Amino acid sequence: NAGVTQTPKFRVLKTGQSMTLLCAQDMNHEYMYWYRQDPGMGLRLIHYSVGEGTTAKGEVPDGYNVSRLKKQNFLLGLESAAPSQTSVYFCASSARTGSNQPQHFGDGTRLSIL
Amino acid sequence: AQTVTQSQPEMSVQEAETVTLSCTYDTSENNYYLFWYKQPPSRQMILVIRQEAYKQQNATENRFSVNFQKAAKSFSLKISDSQLGDTAMYFCAFMMSPNDYKLSFGAGTTVTVRA
Numbered sequence: 001n002a003g004v005t006q007t008p009k010f011r012v013l014k015t016g017q018s019m020t021l022l023c024a025q026d027m028n029h030e031y032m033y034w035y036r037q038d039p040g041m042g043l044r045l046i047h048y049s050v051g052e053g054t055t056a057k058g059e060v061p062d063g064y065n066v067s068r069l070k071k072q073n074f075l076l077g078l079e080s081a082a083p084s085q086t087s088v089y090f091c092a093s094s095a096r097t098g099s100n101q102p103q104h105f106g107d108g109t110r111l112s113i114l
Numbered sequence: 115a116q117t118v119t120q121s122q123p124e125m126s127v128q129e130a131e132t133v134t135l136s137c138t139y140d141t142s143e144n145n146y147y148l149f150w151y152k153q154p155p156s157r158q159m160i161l162v163i164r165q166e167a168y169k170q171q172n173a174t175e176n177r178f179s180v181n182f183q184k185a186a187k188s189f190s191l192k193i194s195d196s197q198l199g200d201t202a203m204y205f206c207a208f209m210m211s212p213n214d215y216k217l218s219f220g221a222g223t224t225v226t227v228r229a
Contacts, residue, residue, distance in 0.1 A: 031215055033215070033217075040123075040221050041221055042118075042120075042205055042219035042220050042221045042222055043159075043205070043217070043219040044219070045216050045217070048215055048216065050215060058216060059216075059218075088157070090159065092159070102149070102161045102164065103161075103217065105158065105159035105160075107156070107157055107158055108157045108158075
């Protein structure tokens with residue numbers, strides 16, 4: 001039962017470097033999401049996808065890009081990392097909207113930008 | 115954006131006792147969903163309980179129950195018979211309607227259960 005798997009779990013970057021966070025789900029879910037979690041602020045939605053080949057902006061999209069080339073994968077990219085992007089990043093997926101199909105979360109990626 | 119407020123940053127409770135976490139939200143919508151998520155030290159986000167706004171009956175899941183006051187826009191979580199494994203951060207979350215994909219989270223309440 002893998003569920004939602006995030007890769008990597010930890011990463012340290014220097015300012016200006018780029019990287020991609022990978023999210024993979026094996027539940028055949030249509031919807032996928034990327035959140036960031038900062039102290040005292042809960043989780044905030046960065047980008048989301050309602051299906052293969054589609055993406056949309058969430059609450060805090062600036063500085064990030066995403067791609068959903070395959071249904072099971074949702075990639076989050078940082079083109080030029082900044083210290084303000086130091087955070088814990090969570091990926092989630094759901095079968096459909098509504099309370100009957102809750103979002104399932106990965107274990108998070110701790111990202112530090114020096 | 116919807117606003118979700120959790121006014122208690124930290125709470126401590128003795129094992130086997132009851133603790134209540136508060137959550138208020140701001141919306142002009144009539145149809146929405148509310149959730150409580152638990153995040154233990156392992157960092158995993160776990161759905162605890164959910165409530166549909168159109169249901170007057172408060173949701174219950176084993177030792178977890180909510181007090182949903184729609185007019186007051188309040189959604190508190192009660193943990194009964196607290197166990198050490200309940201130690202975690204608890205997040206209140208709001209989803210505007212069945213067709214809205216986005217969850218809005220509160221800042222969280224850290225609950226510590228003492229032995």
